[in-house]
Amino acid sequence: MLSIVCPIYNEEKYISQCIDSLLQQDYPKEDLEILLVDGMSTDNTRTIVKQYSIKYPYIHLIDNPKKIVPCAMNIGIKNAKGNIIIRLDAHATYEKDYFSVLSRRLVELEADNVGVVCKTDVLNKSPKSLAIREVLGNKFGVGNSAFRTGINKVQEVDTVPFGCWRREVFDKYGMYDERLIRNQDIELSKRIIRGGGKIFIVPDTYCTYLAREKFSALAKNNYQNGKWNILTVYYTKQWSSLSIRHFVPMLFILSIIGPTLLSLIYKPFVLISIISLLSYIITLTLICIPLCIKKKLKFYYLLASFITLHFSYGWGSIIGIFKLFSIKN
Template sequence: MFHTISVVIPAYNEERFIEDCLHSVYQQDYPKEHLEVILVDGNSQDRTAEIIREKFPQVILLHNPRKIVPVSMNIGIKAAQGVYVIRLDVHCVYPNDYFSRLVQFMEAHPEADNVGGVCKTLPANGTPKAEAIAIALSSKFGMGNSEFRVGAKEIKEVDTVPFGCYRREVFDKIGGYDEELIRNQDNELNSRLKQYGGRIFLLPDLLIDYYARPTVKKCGRMFYQYGLFNPLVDKKLGQCSSLRRMVPLFFVLYLILFVVLSVILPKLTLWFAVPLLLYLLIDIVASLQHITKPKVALWLLCIYPVIHINYGIGYLDGILRLLFNRSFVAEANR
């Protein structure tokens, strides 16, 4: 017996990726008569909506004038009729058995409330810069122990997964996406799910082709926003959602302290610089692993610090905004 599944996809200015994503959705081995695809367009200014109407008329196309992902997800979930809701991203291409694998796991494991796969991060284009960004986003030095990015050896229970399959009743129980969160909305939702006793599982052999941001500037801004919204997520949850996510904050605080102490006590600057020198050494070693592509290695030397420092600065900014009661309103960044 096949249950109807609702696939909810938020999109904003995605004319470059939308066709590949939807082709992979409709090439799934899950029975089409039990598949409902809902795409919520965030008032795109490009041809995203036009492409959907022309080439994928079977898609349920909804509109979100507020653009941001959590609002789009809530619109889609409200319209969903399926027993399961699968949250997808346009920047990805999914294996043909993605839906069936997720549903099979959910059917076999009634204790599971959400299940997802591992992101196989790919370059946005063929440039050394784009390749370096993709490598950084799937490396342990770049991402720490984020298992849905760096992979895992076995099926395991985790804190969050990307593009997961939820039981429909989960949203009736814990509510929908928090619409104040331009970033980290999935982390907050999954952390809230676990607070309610829910369980989340990662399937390590289920790989999703994810296309990274094409430029260092866009990558840096994305991680700044990830850091920015972390303190707000922690405040909403009433707890620290992950110590791992605080490491870049500590690094940025160290850099600030290093500059201050070096001015006050210049004779001790070398001692203060030891952690920074250690970081730079690790950065060099991690980058030189790709020395067979010298341009990629050179870009990696820059990209690792960009990710870590932007995340840390964003986190610090988020703390200050909470302390001084400042707004978290920001433009959606795609």
């Protein structure tokens, strides 16, 4: 029995594409249940899901009054009947062999968690959204995360998106940490690894994540990601809950702000800020020009996408540090 748990909230733009991809799965439907755990959506999400559940009895809508993802996951896991559990995201679509590959590989590899590459796409294609899509799959944009940049063989990794677990993994390592509005999947993965567990990414299939298409939405999402990097470390008391790549944007922002403030005392410090910023702009330009030529993208949108991603993420982490003082007080 395979249980699919998918947290949702106000997903009317994406939920139909997501569910349609689940209906096409080659996994036996008599051994499948799909639990869509909704944070009390205020748009048409619930209506859409109910329409699917009437037609397909293995699709279920479950309420999540606390609204946030880790609560949705814990509700779903507790209600799940399956001995294998897969976590999905409504902002994505899944290849038809997604369920069968993950469940088979989980057993073959004797793993605690298995995932695949998550390709990035956009629902509505425009010069701006295509540039955002490119940045979210680029190493300079998202770091050395294997599930974003791609693989060609089975690898042991520190985390995967939309994982697949045996049910007993949650008894052994614990449920989702409900204090974490973001980073809850990464934190769980790190906890599994600290406990001696194994996490693998496999090249056999993939999913497609549908990214934000506006700079404002991109900035808002990554600002929250950056802020919760700091808060995740605070709540878990574990630096290993995250990886070094999660803190690089913050260090870059600090390399500009810090010397600028110090220059008020000793002016030459401002040179450090200038060098850091110029190095970033030059590097970014050298990365963007070949991408524009090769993939026929607009230079301005590509440059703006990188800058929006890095600065919003880094600034979020800095705000997260200040947030710690209000928590402690």
